[in-house]
Amino acid sequence: MDIKPDTDMRLTPQRQIILEELSKVKTHPTANEIYDMVRRRLPRIGLGTVYRNLELMAENGLILKLEVGGTQKRFDATTDLHYHIRCLHCGRVDDIDIKTVPQLDQAAADATDWYVLGHHIEFVGICKSCSSSSKQPAIN
Amino acid sequence: MDIKPDTDMRLTPQRQIILEELSKVKTHPTANEIYDMVRRRLPRIGLGTVYRNLELMAENGLILKLEVGGTQKRFDATTDLHYHIRCLHCGRVDDIDIKTVPQLDQAAADATDWYVLGHHIEFVGICKSCSSSSKQPAIN
């Protein structure tokens, strides 16, 4: 659970470009979306490499793996605590810019005998562009 | 606890038993775990039936489908808003008995142009039984 940002992992071109591309966007792309972005610059990169490196960077605290609802995991280059909202229609995930509630962790620790490490809040709703279109069952 | 009467879905033996078994436990079993529980009473039930009926009951508000972190979805017979904690080691999910913060939804609505429907808080940590054993990477 201890995150070590001062890691010894080599900065290969693949890793560097994955990190660059992820940092470029404010969305929270899936592994496949990142694969597509990176492939424009490294056409021969494999999907496995993308997965392996995203996982590794998440372990090292360079990026965040969002374990939110929906079928796919999403990644975030912004590692400080912040909350998200997911569209029930299209699966898109945005940041929610409200102040965090760190005291929740203490409340949770008081309410249980677990060792509490943190929390995440996921709002759900319908994004702007989806609320323009007709209502559909969730895709993601 | 209260079962919605205003649903038109037939109460087949399979559905009844799935609901009964899910209501029996305070854990938040995965579809496969529910399948195992139900199969003791209905040995010929298919996994597809379990999935279909869990999905249907979730749509009708009889149960909750927990879209939390980890690889598998989990189900909960308690449908009122409450929060959860997930063990990074074994994947187990427990309830966290703190009071909910419904005003978060309003704060989120103010902070975005989405249509906000609700929220869920997932704490992460290490459960009692896992903290006794040695530290391992997350399984789930």
Added chain:
DNA sequence: CTGCATGCAAACCGTTTGCATCCCC
């Protein structure tokens, strides 16, 4: 030379779906 990193493809796992059959209205 040695070991980690990569590309590729196959395996994996949870979930969904098509279909023939069954059962209740």
Added chain:
DNA sequence: GGGGATGCAAACGGTTTGCATGCAG
């Protein structure tokens, strides 16, 4: 008899992994 529900098995989609090759130290 007709429409939904079931069991079964195959398909699916996202992710992981085994392996041969490549490349940096």
